[in-house]
Amino acid sequence: MISSRGVLRQWQRPQRLLSLQRQCIHSIRDQRPKPSVLSLTSINRRPSSSDTGEDETGHINIAPNEGIFFLDNILPLKLQWLTRLPFVDGSSIVSAYKKVNSPNIALADPNGIVSRALPSNLPIKITSVIPRVREGGAYIKFQYDASIAAEELEGTVKEYLKEKPIKPWFNPLRQVRAFLVRGKPWIEDLYRLPSSKVKVEFLPTSPEASAAELSQETLYSLFRRYGTILEMVSQPSESKVAPRFAYIYFSRVRFATMAKNCMHGFTLVEESGGGKSGTLLKLSYEPRVRGKWFRDWITSHPRIVIPVLAALIAALSVSIFDPIRTWSIKVHILHGLHLENNKYYQWLRKQLSRGYDYIRFSPKKAEDDTLDAIWEDRHSQMEQLKTWMSESLDTFIVVQGPRGSGKKQLVEQALKDEPHKLVIDCKKIQEARGDSQTINAAAAEVGYRPVFSWMNSFSSMIDLAAMGTIGTKTGFSETVENQLVKIWANTSSALRSIALSCRKKDDRDASLPDDEWLEAHPEHRPLVIVDNFLHKSAESGADLVYDKLAEWAADVVTHNIAHVIFLTTDVSFSKSLSKALPDRVFRLVTLGDCSPEVAKKVVLRYLDADAVSKEGEQKLTPSQLRNDINELDEVIQVLGGRLTDLEFLARRIHAGESPGRAVKQIIEQSASEILKMYLLDAEKSWTPQQAWVLIRELAANEELRYNEILLNDMFSKNGEQSLQTLEQAELISITSVNGRPNKVKPGKPVYLSAFQYLTEDEVLHSRLDLTIFKMLAAGENSTIQSCEEELQKLAALPGTPAQMKPRIKYLLDKAAASQDKIVNYEAKISRLKKILNEKY
Numbered sequence: 001m002i003s004s005r006g007v008l009r010q011w012q013r014p015q016r017l018l019s020l021q022r023q024c025i026h027s028i029r030d031q032r033p034k035p036s037v038l039s040l041t042s043i044n045r046r047p048s049s050s051d052t053g054e055d056e057t058g059h060i061n062i063a064p065n066e067g068i069f070f071l072d073n074i075l076p077l078k079l080q081w082l083t084r085l086p087f088v089d090g091s092s093i094v095s096a097y098k099k100v101n102s103p104n105i106a107l108a109d110p111n112g113i114v115s116r117a118l119p120s121n122l123p124i125k126i127t128s129v130i131p132r133v134r135e136g137g138a139y140i141k142f143q144y145d146a147s148i149a150a151e152e153l154e155g156t157v158k159e160y161l162k163e164k165p166i167k168p169w170f171n172p173l174r175q176v177r178a179f180l181v182r183g184k185p186w187i188e189d190l191y192r193l194p195s196s197k198v199k200v201e202f203l204p205t206s207p208e209a210s211a212a213e214l215s216q217e218t219l220y221s222l223f224r225r226y227g228t229i230l231e232m233v234s235q236p237s238e239s240k241v242a243p244r245f246a247y248i249y250f251s252r253v254r255f256a257t258m259a260k261n262c263m264h265g266f267t268l269v270e271e272s273g274g275g276k277s278g279t280l281l282k283l284s285y286e287p288r289v290r291g292k293w294f295r296d297w298i299t300s301h302p303r304i305v306i307p308v309l310a311a312l313i314a315a316l317s318v319s320i321f322d323p324i325r326t327w328s329i330k331v332h333i334l335h336g337l338h339l340e341n342n343k344y345y346q347w348l349r350k351q352l353s354r355g356y357d358y359i360r361f362s363p364k365k366a367e368d369d370t371l372d373a374i375w376e377d378r379h380s381q382m383e384q385l386k387t388w389m390s391e392s393l394d395t396f397i398v399v400q401g402p403r404g405s406g407k408k409q410l411v412e413q414a415l416k417d418e419p420h421k422l423v424i425d426c427k428k429i430q431e432a433r434g435d436s437q438t439i440n441a442a443a444a445e446v447g448y449r450p451v452f453s454w455m456n457s458f459s460s461m462i463d464l465a466a467m468g469t470i471g472t473k474t475g476f477s478e479t480v481e482n483q484l485v486k487i488w489a490n491t492s493s494a495l496r497s498i499a500l501s502c503r504k505k506d507d508r509d510a511s512l513p514d515d516e517w518l519e520a521h522p523e524h525r526p527l528v529i530v531d532n533f534l535h536k537s538a539e540s541g542a543d544l545v546y547d548k549l550a551e552w553a554a555d556v557v558t559h560n561i562a563h564v565i566f567l568t569t570d571v572s573f574s575k576s577l578s579k580a581l582p583d584r585v586f587r588l589v590t591l592g593d594c595s596p597e598v599a600k601k602v603v604l605r606y607l608d609a610d611a612v613s614k615e616g617e618q619k620l621t622p623s624q625l626r627n628d629i630n631e632l633d634e635v636i637q638v639l640g641g642r643l644t645d646l647e648f649l650a651r652r653i654h655a656g657e658s659p660g661r662a663v664k665q666i667i668e669q670s671a672s673e674i675l676k677m678y679l680l681d682a683e684k685s686w687t688p689q690q691a692w693v694l695i696r697e698l699a700a701n702e703e704l705r706y707n708e709i710l711l712n713d714m715f716s717k718n719g720e721q722s723l724q725t726l727e728q729a730e731l732i733s734i735t736s737v738n739g740r741p742n743k744v745k746p747g748k749p750v751y752l753s754a755f756q757y758l759t760e761d762e763v764l765h766s767r768l769d770l771t772i773f774k775m776l777a778a779g780e781n782s783t784i785q786s787c788e789e790e791l792q793k794l795a796a797l798p799g800t801p802a803q804m805k806p807r808i809k810y811l812l813d814k815a816a817a818s819q820d821k822i823v824n825y826e827a828k829i830s831r832l833k834k835i836l837n838e839k840y
Contacts, residue, residue, distance in 0.1 A: 134189075197256070326493045395587065399567050400571065424549070496561045522560070667754050688771070783815070783818045
């Protein structure tokens, strides 16, 4: 039997002694009965076997005649993440491997591998098998005869595995290894992944004792047997960290797992270099940081790395995403992905429509001619637009008119044969909230994809971090202005590509450069329609969108890339567009309301749109069958010629209402809108009193002199600005003569009747007049107070100078006149209060 005092020397036993071990084991086996080998199936059923040690203590209790083998490479490494899943632990993973075990190939069941790894005639009794899923191995606890040394059993198992190697399916290049556990292993189920770097701590065997710091030679002699060691790093001598430790770097992770499981808790005696009271070894895995030098260089040179990173991202965006975005814009303009343009879809739709018409026994009308009267009335303007499209000069066209005058319908009808049209609705862009939403809305209008609007906030954070790190901005972040410029630039590229796609090699102008060819062929330029230009332009942030859009449109027109038509309700559009083209004259088309004759035709054609019999013969139209159609002449005079109002009137008449009743409903609805938008909402650039003065005076006079309004006391402060804002809000319209404003009219013809309807409401009239008279009385009181203060100063002078008497008389007369006005206002206020107290 081998002495325990010579453990270190016993590990270095020459290979020739292995035969003596086998002879000794065989002689002992022949002289005594063989111990029974415990079945592995019954082992798994024992309550003492656990993946956290016996009785969940984290340790394995060993009697004097008991030992532990550790077998590695029986399970894949790094399966610990599976145990974090619900209802999954080490035993369930082992069971799963057991189910997929196939005897025809390498073993997958840990118990099967254990049964093959140990010789069948080995004189031991296996008491438990504890798998270590996290480290890909298993502990085998066994009992043996006291007359046999555990080291001899270890040598026998190693020799057996050399003769009959076991290579599992998941790691067929390396075989199963077995070593005797010499320490006291700590079996834990913490989330700690194995690593090839092992930390060895030197602890004392008792609290009052001291531990020795092992040399690298001693560590090498202890741990080399478990696998190749790449490096050993001892703790610096000047370090004050306790306990003392050393790092061992193994070439493979499985070498580290074997060393940790076999040597954790091992006590090195004094004879082997462990000090007077011995040294206890505690082992733990240390995660290895790979590529640390690269990370350190990156973090140490932010002035170089951050700008280079920004340049790489910008280059990636330009080289990869910009061509995709340009292609996406082209598809959007050409409607390449629209189902309606597919020839098979068009054929199917045509066949289905024919079948539907056949079932109805009536031919389908080719086109709804409801608005033909409008196009007939505006034929000259439509022809003018077509003529401008064929000219080679700059086509910077503006179609201006009040809301509901049919600007967009006119352009679409006049230029319906244009094959390539891009419509940009400024209303959607301007009403977007936040920078990201604005960028997304602008990109959606032109088909700009992909768009990473969230990168705007992310890049701003990077720039902020760079300011704190290197002291300067990297230029990585982009403002909304820069993003819009990129979107319009890609749109220009797409429009140019579409225009040049019509160029052929056999054209007579094939030898011309691209710019000259575009100038010579205006008929191939795409059409850009900018709708709702200057929509709510008074709001903050809107000028940026409109300015950039105008600059882009000017560039597109100047370079003969496309025709551009602006649709706007703003009469002051020239202020914004002149910034982009200061030296050009805009082509202007101004739309107004229809004449009463045309308005009547529009309503009648809407009513008679479906008046076709089943046999195709024309009978009396619905308008001819109505008894109240004579009212239409009268209501048209009240309603006016605004296209949207006419369509609303026609729908109500078509629903069964009489023309008089329909117009009355429209007037009441318009009055409610005016009351809500202009009189009750105080958070505007005008006051409700100013709006009421205009409503009251226009209801009585139909039109007012511009300067007459400015002389009103309600418009003494910011009068012109309030009038311009009310014009933008479409409560009023201002006409000009020789460039100066001269008349003020209602914003829509129907508003005149709505103004009169509002003034007929005595309670509303009294309430709003009451606020006006209170403001006027307060103003006169302020005038009297200022006169009194000046008179007090004059009275303080010694005597009454003759030169000041006219001034005193002026102040007294002014105070008396203000007092007379106050008396008059107070009387009116009393009368209005009486009305408000008596009526609902």
